[in-house]
Amino acid sequence: MERKTMKALVERIKKDGIVFPGEILKVDNFLNHMVDPMLMEAMGLDFYDQFQDNGITKVLTAEVSGIAIATPTAHAFKVPMLFAKKNQSLTSNDAVYEARIYSYTKQDYFNLHVNKSFLSADDTVLIIDDFLANGEALKGLISLCEQADAQIGGIGIAIEKTFQPGGRDLREAGYSIYSQVKIKSLANETVTFE
Amino acid sequence: MERKTMKALVERIKKDGIVFPGEILKVDNFLNHMVDPMLMEAMGLDFYDQFQDNGITKVLTAEVSGIAIATPTAHAFKVPMLFAKKNQSLTSNDAVYEARIYSYTKQDYFNLHVNKSFLSADDTVLIIDDFLANGEALKGLISLCEQADAQIGGIGIAIEKTFQPGGRDLREAGYSIYSQVKIKSLANETVTFE
Numbered sequence: 001m002e003r004k005t006m007k008a009l010v011e012r013i014k015k016d017g018i019v020f021p022g023e024i025l026k027v028d029n030f031l032n033h034m035v036d037p038m039l040m041e042a043m044g045l046d047f048y049d050q051f052q053d054n055g056i057t058k059v060l061t062a063e064v065s066g067i068a069i070a071t072p073t074a075h076a077f078k079v080p081m082l083f084a085k086k087n088q089s090l091t092s093n094d095a096v097y098e099a100r101i102y103s104y105t106k107q108d109y110f111n112l113h114v115n116k117s118f119l120s121a122d123d124t125v126l127i128i129d130d131f132l133a134n135g136e137a138l139k140g141l142i143s144l145c146e147q148a149d150a151q152i153g154g155i156g157i158a159i160e161k162t163f164q165p166g167g168r169d170l171r172e173a174g175y176s177i178y179s180q181v182k183i184k185s186l187a188n189e190t191v192t193f194e
Numbered sequence: 195m196e197r198k199t200m201k202a203l204v205e206r207i208k209k210d211g212i213v214f215p216g217e218i219l220k221v222d223n224f225l226n227h228m229v230d231p232m233l234m235e236a237m238g239l240d241f242y243d244q245f246q247d248n249g250i251t252k253v254l255t256a257e258v259s260g261i262a263i264a265t266p267t268a269h270a271f272k273v274p275m276l277f278a279k280k281n282q283s284l285t286s287n288d289a290v291y292e293a294r295i296y297s298y299t300k301q302d303y304f305n306l307h308v309n310k311s312f313l314s315a316d317d318t319v320l321i322i323d324d325f326l327a328n329g330e331a332l333k334g335l336i337s338l339c340e341q342a343d344a345q346i347g348g349i350g351i352a353i354e355k356t357f358q359p360g361g362r363d364l365r366e367a368g369y370s371i372y373s374q375v376k377i378k379s380l381a382n383e384t385v386t387f388e
Contacts, residue, residue: 029312033308033309034309035265037272040265040269064279068262068265071262072266072269074229075266078231080230081231082227083262085227115222118228
């Protein structure tokens, strides 16, 4: 079922991605700080191509870095884009679904939440995120959908690090994941694609 | 010089905006949490219509809520979108331009920064933000451009609260600001447009 990678994104990573010690791939010059909007559109259309038959009613991502990808993706599907927010000042009055997530990068927990009125059992959700490594953020987004009894119609990832276990674990759990780029190693500060 | 308001956004605020005590306008269901990507595209094209002759080379906004507007705006201009990040873990090694901003909403200061390599004297910047009230965030974005010796080719705002002084102050300082919607009062929990 799963397609090959998205060639334009592979080429862009080859050209502009920078590998730092600790198997960190920085894509700050076209994805995570400065953003190429033409590439974002192409990525959105590529996700549409992959998931167009799945009855998607909403695109869900997490702030901050998922938003620039999820907005043109939702545009391709002609459905709303919902971004889960990091908690700052929730009160007990706020009616939200909430998930606790461990960040390996920051070595700390954070919460993501969505307003309950924006996600329901009537939704079939396409989850979008920029990176998939250990899958912690993705499990949080999945949990938000499950709390709302929403269907998950697919998971679209820009860059998957297949040498970390998140993608394998979630595929084994039955989720349909399409990663536009799969990276099997960042050792020796070199990007090796699958 | 300045155009009228953007009718589609006025109508959407009439339909879906919610006014809370304290003159707060919530647009969480199409702009700040759940996002209507078709409206974002229309807003981007509207900004393009206004600023297309200004030689824009980059669109600058602030995370989080500016990103969904700035991405299709940058697409319309066919230029990169750069979002200023809120500081979390800067080290003295990071080469950034940085601005300190007071948030009236949170009653606290926060910092915004951009990597120095992404903004330079060669740039003519269109600054985009969702709200203009006291203008604190906007002044921070302007400061980032000034630190980089970048030209400011225009400022595009989705929703301006003209009963607060930010827009007036910045226009008096000579900046070219176009606000798609101008709200002159949120008293009595009612939106009154200019």
